[in-house]
Amino acid sequence: MRTFYINPNLRWLILAVLAFLPFFLVLRSITVSAPGEDLAAGMGGKTSNDRVQQLEVAVVELQKQLAEEKDLEKDLMDTLHKYKKLVVKRSHAPGVAPPSPLPEGKFLDCQAIDRIQITQQIARGYSKVVQEGKLGDKHYAVKSTSYDVKNVKDCVLGGMYKKKEDCFILGTYQVLKEAMMLKQLQHPNIVRLLGLCVRSENSSPIIHERGVTVVEELGAPVLLRDLTEMDFRAKIEICLDLARLLQYLVDSPMGSVAITDWRDEQFVFVAGTLKIADVDGLNSKEPSCNKEMKCLINDMPSGLRCAKNMECPGTNAKTNLLHARHHFLEPMLGTGIPVEYLAKASALLTDLQKDKLDADDLVERLEDLLKFVDTVTKVPPLEVDPRNLDYY
Numbered sequence: 001m002r003t004f005y006i007n008p009n010l011r012w013l014i015l016a017v018l019a020f021l022p023f024f025l026v027l028r029s030i031t032v033s034a035p036g037e038d039l040a041a042g043m044g045g046k047t048s049n050d051r052v053q054q055l056e057v058a059v060v061e062l063q064k065q066l067a068e069e070k071d072l073e074k075d076l077m078d079t080l081h082k083y084k085k086l087v088v089k090r091s092h093a094p095g096v097a098p099p100s101p102l103p104e105g106k107f108l109d110c111q112a113i114d115r116i117q118i119t120q121q122i123a124r125g126y127s128k129v130v131q132e133g134k135l136g137d138k139h140y141a142v143k144s145t146s147y148d149v150k151n152v153k154d155c156v157l158g159g160m161y162k163k164k165e166d167c168f169i170l171g172t173y174q175v176l177k178e179a180m181m182l183k184q185l186q187h188p189n190i191v192r193l194l195g196l197c198v199r200s201e202n203s204s205p206i207i208h209e210r211g212v213t214v215v216e217e218l219g220a221p222v223l224l225r226d227l228t229e230m231d232f233r234a235k236i237e238i239c240l241d242l243a244r245l246l247q248y249l250v251d252s253p254m255g256s257v258a259i260t261d262w263r264d265e266q267f268v269f270v271a272g273t274l275k276i277a278d279v280d281g282l283n284s285k286e287p288s289c290n291k292e293m294k295c296l297i298n299d300m301p302s303g304l305r306c307a308k309n310m311e312c313p314g315t316n317a318k319t320n321l322l323h324a325r326h327h328f329l330e331p332m333l334g335t336g337i338p339v340e341y342l343a344k345a346s347a348l349l350t351d352l353q354k355d356k357l358d359a360d361d362l363v364e365r366l367e368d369l370l371k372f373v374d375t376v377t378k379v380p381p382l383e384v385d386p387r388n389l390d391y392y
Helices: 008-042 046-091 110-114 150-157 164-184 232-250 315-333 339-353 359-377
Strands: 117-124 129-135 138-144 193-198 212-217 267-270 273-276
Touching: 110 193, 117 138, 138 164, 150 164, 164 193, 164 212, 232 273, 232 315, 232 359, 315 339, 315 359, 339 359
Parallel strands: none
Antiparallel strands: 117 129, 129 138, 138 212, 193 212, 267 273
16 A cells, blocks of 8 residues: 655645635635625615615514503503402402492393392283392392293193193293383383393293293382372373373384283383383284275274275274273273363363374373363462451
8 A cells, every 4th residue: 555645844734725715715705795785886775775774664663563562561560450459459358248239220131130039929911920029129020931821821731732841932932022022112101121031941930040031110000990099180190101102102113003901900100100011912013904995993994094005004003092091091081070170181082082182182182181280279379468467
């Protein structure tokens, strides 16, 4: 094997060249790139300006993001500080206080309705059970359905469905219908809907296990025999409440609405105001014309024209006036009237009977009658001449 011999001086020269080779390559790259930069400068510095602008935009964007992050951090720290104070406050409390009654005007949801204490049953109707409930210092009418109401019983006994639970849905529908109608019909002479809870179709005596519960204003029952024994001015005010209700129902959000049930128990007194309390029987569909295209009320000609859609517009309003006169106005304004008011009260009832008044006219006539009563009963001040007094 042949051995190569390298002179020591030449060996050190080769090592030196290898050591300085990287620095030479870097220096050469800088020298080569310089002409390109000169060319860019010769083109007016366009590339450099573009880079500067991009950098400026990037800086502005970063400053904006930093400002937003600082605001977010401040909000987060404020929220944590408030939460910490709340936790400390609760940790020092002796116990958890029960939830307070809902403020006036707040609609009751399922959680609030679950806290209502049922105090007594008020009535059991065709499709609903009405109970009195208490929450805090407020009393409410609580409505729901059960298997004991008439329409559910009739359905079960009649074998209409194989399962009695299917019959229960009929009662549930009536309760929901009343709630939906009260949502649409809002008037001082209609009870207010104060709460609604819908869970299922279950029936239970326990309020938080019921499927559907409706909460309304609680009122005192209306008895016609008691109304007829009131003083004349109070009678007029009650009749005026009823007339204003009919006036509203002529053109309500549901259209022209007829009251189909005029029994006393359909109405209540809330803080002295007459209100209709059971609205699931209200009907907003006008009756159809007969085969001769005539409009009838109680099988008698009504004087209304049959429309192209074969309905009799205006029948609901006229029917309301007819029933109001028969069930309330005549019993209250037709008997036991003081002599000084007899002429005006009789004229009002006569015009109603002759179909000369609509709901607007009835409200106006009753308001005039009320003003007349106040004028007549107002006692003038006693004028006394001191010179005619005898002193003892």
